[in-house]
Structure formats: C-alpha cells, structure tokens
Amino acid sequence: MHPLLNIAVRAARRAGDIILRAANQRDTLTIDTKQRNDFVTETDRQAEEEIIQIIHKAYPDHAILGEEGGQIGDHEITWIIDPLDGTTNFIHGLPHYAVSIGIQIRGRLEHGVIHDPGRGEIYTATRGSGAFLNDRRIRVSSARGLENSLIGTGLPFRDFTHADAYYGMLQAIASKTAGIRRAGSAALDLAYVASGRLDGYWELGLKPWDIAAGIVLLQEAGGIIGGLAGEPSGFMESGNLVCGNPRMFAALVREIQPHLNEALTSPTRQ
Missing domain, CATH: 3.40.190.80 (D-Maltodextrin-Binding Protein; domain 2)
Structure with missing residues (x-):
C-alpha cells in the first residue's frame, strides 16, 4: 500500500471509531444548522480534527480541504476530507454514512479511501493500482444498459x-x-x-x-x-x-x- 494511502486508511479508521461511539449516544449530540437542510454535529468536527491530526503528524506541510474546516495550508499535495458523509442519516440513526478522504497531487486525484464504519467496510484505490474493498479487488458491474439496472x-x-x-x-x-x-x-x-x-x-x-x-x-x-x-x-x-x-x-x-x-x-x- 502506498504510504499516503496507508495514512489515509489509518485516519479514516480512527474517524470511524469516533463516529461509531457517537452513534450509540445520539440523544446527547449537539446539532448545528449551517444552512437549510445542512447539518453538522460535534462528531463531524471531532472526526475531521482526528483525521487532520493524523495527516499532519506524518506530513505536517500538506494542505487540507475539509468540509468543516475549509482550506488549510498550501502545498502540491492536498487531502480532501469529508469526515462524515451522510450526517442527516447519522442524526436519525440510519446506519448509512462514511468517512471519505481523497488525495490530490499537483491537481490530480491519486488516492482515495471511503470507510463505512457501521459495516466495517473500507474501500481503497491508488491510481494505476486498482480499487479494493477490504483488500478484495472490485470492478464496476457488467450491466449492458438501463434495463434491469x-x-x-x-x-x-x-x-x-x-x-x-x-x-x-x-x-x-x-x-x-x-x-x-x-x-x-x-x-x-x-x-x-x-x-x-x-x-x-x-x-x-x-x-x-x-x-x-x-x-x-x-x-x-x-x-x-x-x-x-x-x-x-x-x-x-x-x-x-x-x-x-x-x-x-x-x-x-x-x-x-x-x-x-x-x-x-x-x-x-x-
């Protein structure tokens, strides 16, 4: 696994742990409204902070673009983070949400991790090296058209x-x-x-x-x-x-x- 992807997986798993703990205490969540039908919880913020801390411990100069924190720093490598994609589902106890971390190098997306903590699934990909779900290679479907899709x-x-x-x-x-x-x-x-x-x-x-x-x-x-x-x-x-x-x-x-x-x-x- 590429070193950048390895750090991304570690960060996504740690964020997923934060999300799962909070999922069992939804009644105590503090929920803010950024705009109409756009919510953020302290879990979103805590997960993003954990991800950034792990990234900057390994790569202190790298830039971050996060949903909650916006742009941090300026570097040829940018980590693009959604700490909790599916916040509305999370708030309602619907177990369909994920941590998403993409890594862009000189303007080109090179690595990606999507972690579904509720199902224990982690999707990973590096440009030129294939895509995987829990270390099993994955491919798009073979559907030939819209019928039955x-x-x-x-x-x-x-x-x-x-x-x-x-x-x-x-x-x-x-x-x-x-x-x-x-x-x-x-x-x-x-x-x-x-x-x-x-x-x-x-x-x-x-x-x-x-x-x-x-x-x-x-x-x-x-x-x-x-x-x-x-x-x-x-x-x-x-x-x-x-x-x-x-x-x-x-x-x-x-x-x-x-x-x-x-x-x-x-x-x-x-």
Whole structure:
C-alpha cells in the first residue's frame, strides 16, 4: 500500500471509531444548522480534527480541504476530507454514512479511501493500482444498459434551482430501470458503483469532499465519470456528474441530455 494511502486508511479508521461511539449516544449530540437542510454535529468536527491530526503528524506541510474546516495550508499535495458523509442519516440513526478522504497531487486525484464504519467496510484505490474493498479487488458491474439496472442518485433537498431539470432526468431514467436508490451518502454511492452494487449514479450540486475519493475508486474499478453531458472534465468544479461502466455511462448521458440547460453543463458551481 502506498504510504499516503496507508495514512489515509489509518485516519479514516480512527474517524470511524469516533463516529461509531457517537452513534450509540445520539440523544446527547449537539446539532448545528449551517444552512437549510445542512447539518453538522460535534462528531463531524471531532472526526475531521482526528483525521487532520493524523495527516499532519506524518506530513505536517500538506494542505487540507475539509468540509468543516475549509482550506488549510498550501502545498502540491492536498487531502480532501469529508469526515462524515451522510450526517442527516447519522442524526436519525440510519446506519448509512462514511468517512471519505481523497488525495490530490499537483491537481490530480491519486488516492482515495471511503470507510463505512457501521459495516466495517473500507474501500481503497491508488491510481494505476486498482480499487479494493477490504483488500478484495472490485470492478464496476457488467450491466449492458438501463434495463434491469439499479441506479443511485441524490434528490435536490437544499438547492432547488434545477429541480425541474432533475425531475425530468429522474422520470426518464426511472422508466427504463429496475429501480432508483437515494441513500443519502454520495461517497458510498460512488463506492457502490465501483464495487458493482449499483450499476450507475448521477447527481447535481456535489462538493469536492463528497466525491474526491470516489472518483479514484470508480476510475480504478473500470468505470467512467464525467459531467451530465458526458464531458470528461469540469464535474469537480460544477458538482454535477454521472458515472457507471462505459455502456451505462453512455446510456445515462443519453437520458439526461434532453433535460439539460446551459447552467448544468458549465464547469462552475451553480
């Protein structure tokens, strides 16, 4: 295992331990609202602090981009952290959330870790070395099209600017699949596509810490990820993306394209 990835795994596991302890004491949690339907708990903050402490003990000069703490430092290596992706699930006792850590080197994502503490699952990937779930190599599904497929997504729940376009996509895709799942953790959705549990996925308005680790996992598992019109870049900036194996990616893009507007294909956050 690459030394950077090894530190990321250690940090993710420690953060997962904090989350599991707190999950058994949910009634005592302090919950703050950052904006409408956007919550943060002391568990999010404690987990992120633990991750940063472990990273900076090993690599004191490296930069951090965290969901709670924002940008810390300036270095060619940046750790992109979501200490608890799926906070709303966590608050409600729904055991579907994860720690996500992506590592970007000179602007390119090179390593990723997604840890599901409740299931004891840890997904890891290093560019050029494959993707793994608990040390077992994983691949995207072999689905050949939308028929009989299971697709993940994230419903608009905070920003409804493009709700009409999104619901048009949802109707088009749902009518051709075996089902749509909205589970509440983008990091785990990407990990599930990488491991073949989901055949594809699309969502609007994500943040870099939601998807950084998952991008590496998905690509190393043989998947394709891009913007809603199929463009190969800009989705980290816009937060609008679609992914799956090559055939599923193309099939999803075909259903999505008729519902796009100019804003949804622009490489800037909307």
